[in-house]
Structures are given as structure tokens and as C-alpha cells.
Amino acid sequence: MFEKITQRLERLHEDERGVSPVVGFVLIFALIMLVFTLYQADVVPAQNAEVEFKHSQEVAGDMEQLSAAVGSTGPDTVPQGVPVQLGVQYPDRALAINPGTPVGTIQTSETRTIEISGEDGSETLNTSFINYRPNYNRLNEETAYSIEHGMLIRDYSGPGDSRLDSSGVLFSGSDRIYLPLVTGDLQASEMSTVITPANVDNHTIDITSGDGELTLPTTLPEAGWDEILTDKSQVDGWMYSNSGSGVNQVTIELKNGTQLAVDKASVGDPDPDDDDLGLDPRITNASPTHPDVGSIQSNTELTAHTTDIFGSDLGDVDVEWSTNGSGGLSTASTTSNGNGNTTVSYNPNAGDIGSTVGVTASLPNVTGENSSVTFGLEYPERYIYRESPESPSVSVDEPETLAVSVQDEGDNPLSKVDVEASEDGAGSLNFTSSSTNESGETSFTYVPEDTDSGSTVTVEISLPNGSENGPVEYNLEFPSDEGPREGEKIDPGEVDGASLNTSAIARSRTHPSFKIGVPNDPDSDSGPNPIEITAFAIETKGALSGVTETERPHSDKTHNFFIYQTGLSKESETPLQLDGTVYNFTSEGAVTDSRVQLERFDSQGGVRLEGAVGSYSEADIVYWFILTDGTIRPVYFDATTGPPGRG
Incomplete structure (x- = not known):
């Protein structure tokens, strides 16, 4: 009834009902793995190679833009950033695996030397190349780029495989050569970077001789330069020299009258030791070295002119000024403008009279010929x-x-x-x-x-x-015994406000005396105490400065009186003032009342007396009374011009 175990085992061994599904699964899995392997081994590399090829084309465009930006950088241009895609971005994959992301490198080269020579000497300029080196996983031919002198050079990584990709601005003018230089420390190796060329210096050199030469370092083969220089109007001839080190030289003979426009651009981190062209300056005179200085009262402007060794205007050059004269300079140091001119003014003084003053303009830290110029300023005796x-x-x-x-x-x-x-x-x-x-x-x-x-x-x-x-x-x-001097006659008359008492007259014919009655203290019964004068003068000033004469001769009916002196402006003398205040006039008594009759002066509108004042500076009319003891006594009056009349 029960099946023997051996029989059951034999029956199971002979049963094939589950074999087909298992075998089918294994075969399908093997096929999938085979397809994936083929995709990873062939399709993914092919796709990535296509991505790398597209990247190389993008980089070519980026380098073309960067070359153009370097060539167009000038003092009047606004710096513009140029993005450069250095890394390759492979597409994302769900199952396949991409290799590591390749990233290229862009950097400035070591410093290269450019030489410009002519009959006046030679000048060296520093520059660098901008080099890009790719790093691909699949592309066998990696194209590198070099920007030199504004030209874009394509290097296919084989010996002698450098080709001119773009000639840039080097020979873009008919009688001018544009020479872009590069300075700074650029080093980038990342997915992308932005490079912003910025102008740091510029200068134009005029080639005024027939033996001017420009020697450039280059990685471009001779055939490339033949393509560039053929039929160029600025070129008389050229010569290519192989150095054996990869960087060769081309020497270009320049025609007389060619201009060499040099612009230096900084990329990456600025180099503080290479932030200008480093040209050797020269100095000469722009104004005459022996100018016409006129007289000592005139300042003289002196203008010096700074140039390069070829005689082209060179601006932004520091100049120091000195002089051996007694005068002074408006400043001791200046900087030349864009035209190469700089000016100071020499301010002479009396010590320069009868001498030749030297004023020297010199270039600091520069020696030799044309490092200074001296002006000679000749001042007359x-x-x-x-x-x-x-x-x-x-x-x-x-x-x-x-x-x-x-x-x-x-x-x-x-x-x-x-x-x-x-x-x-x-x-x-x-x-x-x-x-x-x-x-x-x-x-x-x-x-x-x-x-x-x-x-x-x-x-x-x-x-x-x-x-x-x-x-x-x-x-x-000076006379030993002098008396009053006669002068212009004084005319009589009357002006508002006061009268001159002429009741007491001395009869001396030689020195006629004139007495002014001045009452003593009113409480005294002694009567008038006359003050005796021997001469007087009348001075008009202030509002009456234009009144210079009176109407008719002044007289006491017997004697004429004459002007004694003029301009006796002695504030220290004791004045006789007519304002009603008590003044000590002599040692005897006090003056409490005084009346003086003034002349009537002939002016366009007449003269009106306003009253007595207390000082010479306030007065318009001053009477100077010379007493018999030689004392001078002034009397001060305020007066104005106005309608004639009596008071």
C-alpha cells in the first residue's frame, strides 16, 4: 500500500516538469548582462566621446571670445567677463556608469620678452601667453589653445601641428600694429571659470626711422607667420628663428611711419611687479629753455615733455623740479599728462635781479642722457x-x-x-x-x-x-631862522554855524598878528583873554576834498593873511574844539565858548557846516592856527556840500 522510498526517488529523478522555466530564466539573465556589458563597453564611451567632442567645440568658441576680449581691452573699454567651460558634463545614466569628470586647465605661461628696436635704442616689454590644455577620457586627439599677441593658436598635440585659428588684431590697421600684452597669474582647473581682462597700461610708439624692428616670441610655425605677414603694408621684411625649445622668434622689420599701439591687460590675480609697460622715460623741454621772463614782477611757466626712447609722448611720468634761484617753484613734483607735458611756475624775487636762474626738471631714479632738462631764466639788472x-x-x-x-x-x-x-x-x-x-x-x-x-x-x-x-x-x-612861509592867499566869506572874531589885530607889518577872542570862565570879571596867532592854514578833506579855493582874499581890512603850511595832521596837538564842552586851552582859565567865522568856499553846491568834531579823522575842514609862541592849534569841523547860504 505504501510506496517504497527507493521507488519514489527513482520516479522524481525521471520527472522533468520544472527544468524549462529555470533554464529560461538563466538564459534571459545572461542575455541582459551581455547587452548591459555591450552598452557599457561600447555605447557609453561612444556617447561620452560625442559629449567630449561637443565640449571641445564649445571651448574653441570660448577661447575665440577670450582672444577677442584680450585684443580689444583698452583704457576706454569696460572690462567684460568671458566664461570658459573647462570641465565635461556627461549625461546622467540610470544603470550605466560614467567615468570620472574630465576637467581641462587654463593658465598663463611664464613671462615672455618682446623687443622693439630702432636707431635710438631698444626697449623690452614683458608678456605672457594664455594656454588651455584639455583632459578628455575618450577623445584621442586633444586640441590645445594658446592666445599670444592677441592671436588664437590651435595645437593638435602633434609635432608642428600648431595652426593659426585667428589672427586677432595684430595687423588689423593699415599703418598701425596692435600689440596686446598679458600680465597676471591665471590658474584654473574646474568645471567652468570666468576670465575678465582689464587694461593696466597703454602706449603708442611711433617708428620714425627705417630700421625699426619688432621681435616676438611665438609657438606658431613659420608657415603661419608667412600667412600673417604676406602683403602687410607695415612690414618691410621678416625673419623666423627656431629655438628648439618650442617657443621660437619672429623678427619683423617695420616701415618708417608705422605706429605700434601697445595695450597691457591683466587676467587672473594681478601682478604688482608687472602693472605697467615698464618703458624707460626720457625728458626734454616743451617750452623754450631760455624763455622771455619779462620783469621781476612776472611769474614764468616752464613746461617739460616726457617721451619713450623713440620720442613718442609718454604720460603718467613723475618729474621732480629744483632751482638755484632766490624765488620759488609752484610745486616740487609733477606728473606728466596724456600728452607727456607737465608744467610748473617759477615765482622770482628781488634776489634774482641781474642773474640767470636755473630750473631743472629731472626723472627720479633715471640716469644718463635725457634724464633731465634745465631752463635758464635771465633777469635784467x-x-x-x-x-x-x-x-x-x-x-x-x-x-x-x-x-x-x-x-x-x-x-x-x-x-x-x-x-x-x-x-x-x-x-x-x-x-x-x-x-x-x-x-x-x-x-x-x-x-x-x-x-x-x-x-x-x-x-x-x-x-x-x-x-x-x-x-x-x-x-x-634846513634854514637856521625861519618864519612863516607865504603861500596861496586865503579868501574870506561866511559859512553856516560859526564866526571868526577879528577884533584884536596886531599891527606888525613883518608878521601880522591875528587874535581870537576866547572868553574866560563866565563867572570871572576879567574879560576876554586873547590868544595871539601869527599865521594859519585851512585844509579841506573828506567830503570837501574837492574844494581848493575861496571866493576872495581874506583880510582884516589892513593886512592879508596867507597859508602857512598844509597837511599839518598832528593829532597830538591840543585842539580848540567848538562843541560847548570845557577844555583847557592855556594855563589861564578854561574855554567854555568859542566862535569862529569860516571862509565861504566856492564849490558846485556850496558848503554847509554841520558842527565841530573832536578829531582830525572825523573832520572835513581843519583850521591850523600858528600861535606867536610857535604852537600849532588845529580846529576840526564837520561839513558837507549843499545849497549855498548863510547861517
């Missing part, structure tokens, strides 16, 4: 002349003003010239040194003492630094 009589009529009672003028040999007045004076009298000078005004004149006033009477005082006036004809002398001969 000076002469001093008297402008007052050599022996004027003088009095010990009055200061004497003595004028001089200073001129150059062309009779031009010299201002701001120091003048000195000395005297040998008992009196003194108001000052012993002065300076000439814009008219070349100055004056000194000698104030005599009584002891100068009967003597001759010599006043000597000279220029402290000497003159061609100085010094000049004035001889003041």
Missing part, C-alpha cells in the same frame, strides 16, 4: 632813480617825504623790490626798509628835530642786493 627833488625846500616843522622808483634796463617798473634807507640827521625816518609797489615806486619820510635847524641832512636810499646805478641821495638843507 635794476636801476634806482629819484622821484623827488634832490634838494627840496624843507622846514624843521614839517616831515619831508622822499620818493624813489626802481626799473629794469628796459625802463619797466619793478614791483616787490626791497629798498633800504638811512639818514645822518637828528631826526628819524618813518621806516628804514620798504618794497616797491606795482608802479615800481616807494617812499620814505624824514621827520626832523629842532636841532636839525641850520644843518644839511643826507638821506641815502639803496637796494640791499645792489643796483647798476645806486644808491641815490637826498640833501635836506
Whole structure:
């Protein structure tokens, strides 16, 4: 009834009902693995190679844009960033596996040297190449790029496989060569980067001789330069030199009149030691080295001019100025402008008269020929002349003003010239040194003492630094016994407000006396105490400065009175004031009332007396009374012009 175990085992061994499904599963799995392997081994690399090829084309476009940006960078352009895609972005895959992301490198090369030469010498300039090197997984031919002198060079990684991709701006003009230089430290190896060329310096060199040469380092083969230089109007000839190191040289002979426009752009991190062209400056004169300086009163502008060694204008050059003159410079240091000019002003003084002043413009830290230029400023001799009589009529009672003028040999007045004076009298000078005004004149006033009477005082006036004809002398001969001097007659009349009491008259024919009645203290019964005068003067000033004469001769019906002196502006003398206040006029009593009758002056609108004032500076009319004891007494009045009339 029960089946033996051996029989059951035999039956199971012979049963094949489950074999087909298992075998089918294994075969399908093997097929899938085979297809995946083929996809990973062939399709994925092929697709990635296509991605890398497209990337190489994108990089070519990026490098073309970067080359154009370097070539167009100038002082007036706004820096523009250029993105460069360095890394390859493979597509995402669900099952297949991509290799590691390849990333190229872009960097500046080591410094290369460019040489410009001509009959005046040679100049070297520094530059760098911008090199891009790719790093692909699948592409066998990796194309590298180099930007040099604004040209884009394509390198197919084989010997001699460099080709000109773009000639850039190097020979884009008919009579000009555009030479872009590169400085800075650029080093990038990432998926993408942005490079922004920025101008750091620029200059234009004029080739003015027939033997100018431009020598450039290059990785471009000779055939490439033959393509570039053929039929170029700026080129007289050229020569290619192999160095054996991969960087060769091409020397271009430049035609006379060719301009070489150099612009230097910085990429990456700036190099502080290479932030300009580094040209050797020269300096010469733009204004005459021996200018017409005129007189000592005129400042002289001097202009220097800075150039490169070829004579082309070179701006932004520091210049130091110095002088051996007595005057001064407007500044000790300047910087030349874009045209290469820089100007200072020399401000002379009296010590420069009769000498040649040297003003030197020099280039700091530069030696040799054309490192400085000197201007010679020749100032004429000076002469001093008297402008007052050599022996004027003088009095010990009055200061004497003595004028001089200073001129150059062309009779031009010299201002701001120091003048000195000395005297040998008992009196003194108001000052012993002065300076000439814009008219070349100055004056000194000698104030005599009584002891100068009967003597001759010599006043000597000279220029402290000497003159061609100085010094000049004035001889003041003071009389030993002098009386009042006659002058212009004074006319009588009447002006509002006061009257002059002429009741007491001295009858001396030689020195007619004139008495002013001045009452004593009103409480006294002694009567008037007359003050006796021997002469007087009338001075008009202020509002009446234009009034110079009176209507008719002034007289006491017997004697005429004459002007004694003019300009007696002595504030220290005791004034007789007519304002009703008590003043001590003499040692006897007090003055409480005074009446003075003024002349009537003839002016266009008449003269109106406003009243007495207390000082000379306030007065418009001053009466100077000379008493018989020699004392001078002024009387001050305020007056205005107006309709004529009596008061």
C-alpha cells in the first residue's frame, strides 16, 4: 500500500516538469548582462566621446571670445567677463556608469620678452601667453589653445601641428600694429571659470626711422607667420628663428611711419611687479629753455615733455623740479599728462635781479642722457632813480617825504623790490626798509628835530642786493631862522554855524598878528583873554576834498593873511574844539565858548557846516592856527556840500 522510498526517488529523478522555466530564466539573465556589458563597453564611451567632442567645440568658441576680449581691452573699454567651460558634463545614466569628470586647465605661461628696436635704442616689454590644455577620457586627439599677441593658436598635440585659428588684431590697421600684452597669474582647473581682462597700461610708439624692428616670441610655425605677414603694408621684411625649445622668434622689420599701439591687460590675480609697460622715460623741454621772463614782477611757466626712447609722448611720468634761484617753484613734483607735458611756475624775487636762474626738471631714479632738462631764466639788472627833488625846500616843522622808483634796463617798473634807507640827521625816518609797489615806486619820510635847524641832512636810499646805478641821495638843507612861509592867499566869506572874531589885530607889518577872542570862565570879571596867532592854514578833506579855493582874499581890512603850511595832521596837538564842552586851552582859565567865522568856499553846491568834531579823522575842514609862541592849534569841523547860504 505504501510506496517504497527507493521507488519514489527513482520516479522524481525521471520527472522533468520544472527544468524549462529555470533554464529560461538563466538564459534571459545572461542575455541582459551581455547587452548591459555591450552598452557599457561600447555605447557609453561612444556617447561620452560625442559629449567630449561637443565640449571641445564649445571651448574653441570660448577661447575665440577670450582672444577677442584680450585684443580689444583698452583704457576706454569696460572690462567684460568671458566664461570658459573647462570641465565635461556627461549625461546622467540610470544603470550605466560614467567615468570620472574630465576637467581641462587654463593658465598663463611664464613671462615672455618682446623687443622693439630702432636707431635710438631698444626697449623690452614683458608678456605672457594664455594656454588651455584639455583632459578628455575618450577623445584621442586633444586640441590645445594658446592666445599670444592677441592671436588664437590651435595645437593638435602633434609635432608642428600648431595652426593659426585667428589672427586677432595684430595687423588689423593699415599703418598701425596692435600689440596686446598679458600680465597676471591665471590658474584654473574646474568645471567652468570666468576670465575678465582689464587694461593696466597703454602706449603708442611711433617708428620714425627705417630700421625699426619688432621681435616676438611665438609657438606658431613659420608657415603661419608667412600667412600673417604676406602683403602687410607695415612690414618691410621678416625673419623666423627656431629655438628648439618650442617657443621660437619672429623678427619683423617695420616701415618708417608705422605706429605700434601697445595695450597691457591683466587676467587672473594681478601682478604688482608687472602693472605697467615698464618703458624707460626720457625728458626734454616743451617750452623754450631760455624763455622771455619779462620783469621781476612776472611769474614764468616752464613746461617739460616726457617721451619713450623713440620720442613718442609718454604720460603718467613723475618729474621732480629744483632751482638755484632766490624765488620759488609752484610745486616740487609733477606728473606728466596724456600728452607727456607737465608744467610748473617759477615765482622770482628781488634776489634774482641781474642773474640767470636755473630750473631743472629731472626723472627720479633715471640716469644718463635725457634724464633731465634745465631752463635758464635771465633777469635784467635794476636801476634806482629819484622821484623827488634832490634838494627840496624843507622846514624843521614839517616831515619831508622822499620818493624813489626802481626799473629794469628796459625802463619797466619793478614791483616787490626791497629798498633800504638811512639818514645822518637828528631826526628819524618813518621806516628804514620798504618794497616797491606795482608802479615800481616807494617812499620814505624824514621827520626832523629842532636841532636839525641850520644843518644839511643826507638821506641815502639803496637796494640791499645792489643796483647798476645806486644808491641815490637826498640833501635836506634846513634854514637856521625861519618864519612863516607865504603861500596861496586865503579868501574870506561866511559859512553856516560859526564866526571868526577879528577884533584884536596886531599891527606888525613883518608878521601880522591875528587874535581870537576866547572868553574866560563866565563867572570871572576879567574879560576876554586873547590868544595871539601869527599865521594859519585851512585844509579841506573828506567830503570837501574837492574844494581848493575861496571866493576872495581874506583880510582884516589892513593886512592879508596867507597859508602857512598844509597837511599839518598832528593829532597830538591840543585842539580848540567848538562843541560847548570845557577844555583847557592855556594855563589861564578854561574855554567854555568859542566862535569862529569860516571862509565861504566856492564849490558846485556850496558848503554847509554841520558842527565841530573832536578829531582830525572825523573832520572835513581843519583850521591850523600858528600861535606867536610857535604852537600849532588845529580846529576840526564837520561839513558837507549843499545849497549855498548863510547861517
